Amino acid sequence: MKPLLSDRGDRARIPQQFLDRPATREVIRHLPGESFRWLEHDYPSEIARWNYHPEFEVHLIRSGTGSYIIGDQVGPFGPGHVALIGSGLPHDWMSDLAPDEVIHNRDAVVQFDGDWIDRSAESMPELNEVREILNASGRGIVFSGETALKAAEEIEEVGRHHGLRRLSHVLALLSLLAHAPDDERQFIAREWFASPSGDEGTAAVDAGLAYIFENLSTRIRMSEAARLALMSEPTFSKYFKKASGLTFSDMVRKLRIANACRLLEQTDRTISTICTSVGYTNLANFNRQFLAEIGVTPSAFRKLQPDEKPRGRAPSLGLSGTV
Incomplete structure (x- = not known):
């Protein structure tokens, strides 16, 4: 190929x-x-x-x-x-x-x-x-x-x-x-979803994902996702983690970094522009989160040929800092 x-x-x-x-x-x-x-x-x-x-x-x-x-x-x-x-x-x-x-x-x-x-x-x-x-x-x-x-x-x-x-x-x-x-x-991907866990878990994941995707370039609050799922924050957090295998903040980070990979691969936009496009307000934090999730920096990722792209790196969960 x-x-x-x-x-x-x-x-x-x-x-x-x-x-x-x-x-x-x-x-x-x-x-x-x-x-x-x-x-x-x-x-x-x-x-x-x-x-x-x-x-x-x-x-x-x-x-x-x-x-x-x-x-x-x-x-x-x-x-x-x-x-x-x-x-x-x-x-x-x-x-x-x-x-x-x-x-x-x-x-x-x-x-x-x-x-x-x-x-x-x-x-x-x-x-x-x-x-x-x-x-x-x-x-x-x-x-x-x-x-x-x-x-x-x-x-x-x-x-x-x-x-x-x-x-x-x-x-x-x-x-x-x-x-x-x-x-x-x-x-292909690292672990993404665990098996669904009942109606409550499905509702939490559906509401959470819809909210994240609609607001991926702006500030995201778990309280708003919980409101859309008609749950309290603790209940939403519990069901979301149980059904998806990820905490809400981990899911936000994974989706933002995935979108960044997509834009790095398919556009000539600057890294700082992509940083803002995927919802990060701080370039240093974006670079740090990208490196922790993918294993290389955004600039290094862009230079790699498709068959050199890193795969299978264990997801880095529970990072400090904002998502």
């Missing part, structure tokens, strides 16, 4: 209106009579942006090269890239584009609700085979080798059929991913 963004001028090719918006909660609507959704879309488009949703997603890149952001990690992609995105995990695929270029039908996507799997498994216990891979997908998983090739074929078959034949290909896809050999699956 060719090096991505080897020409600094390429960074200016991503449409600015898509880069300036923070991640949003994507509302996924299923058609009547379908238990999952299959779709394809161009790039750039309104639907192709940094987003998150409670549904699981299997994502295929058909053409083009660029950079993905999954959780708190940035990496390269090319044609045939297949990823499994867990519930609530922020993600985006940003293609390298020439001026005014549009990649038609760049993406093919299968999305489904975890509750659908749970309900179906009550009458079809064979579906329990996919629980392990779905639980692990909170970090995001990129597949390679024969698994990626066969998964791409199944995703395309889902789009070609309807009814039971379409469902059969979704089940074949899930089975394929669940039984992928270890050397054909790569975990």
Whole structure:
């Protein structure tokens, strides 16, 4: 695969209106009579942006090269890239584009609700085979080798059929991913979400994430997130930590640093401008938080080639200072 963004001028090719918006909660609507959704879309488009949703997603890149952001990690992609995105995990695929270029039908996507799997498994216990891979997908998983090739074929078959034949290909896809050999699956982000913990935990995480994403460039208060979740601060804090695996302030920091990685990767903005764009008011604090979370400084991160980007560093929790 060719090096991505080897020409600094390429960074200016991503449409600015898509880069300036923070991640949003994507509302996924299923058609009547379908238990999952299959779709394809161009790039750039309104639907192709940094987003998150409670549904699981299997994502295929058909053409083009660029950079993905999954959780708190940035990496390269090319044609045939297949990823499994867990519930609530922020993600985006940003293609390298020439001026005014549009990649038609760049993406093919299968999305489904975890509750659908749970309900179906009550009458079809064979579906329990996919629980392990779905639980692990909170970090995001990129597949390679024969698994990626066969998964791409199944995703395309889902789009070609309807009814039971379409469902059969979704089940074949899930089975394929669940039984992928270890050397054909790569975990991308650091630990992001623990398993959901009841309605209260889900409500806390949903309200907290929506509030964080809507205010990522400004001051964020846990008291406001708790108010939106209709909880006291101690109750909100307890449920948010239990359901997400992170404290509220840790989540704010991870999302701000993830957004900073995205802007460092895809724009030529100065580091001080990016610092402000992601909600930091102090450049020294931004540099310190970025180094603790990613393992390199923002300036060093920008100079790295995509395959040199640091991965798997243990998250640095409980740091002093503001987020």
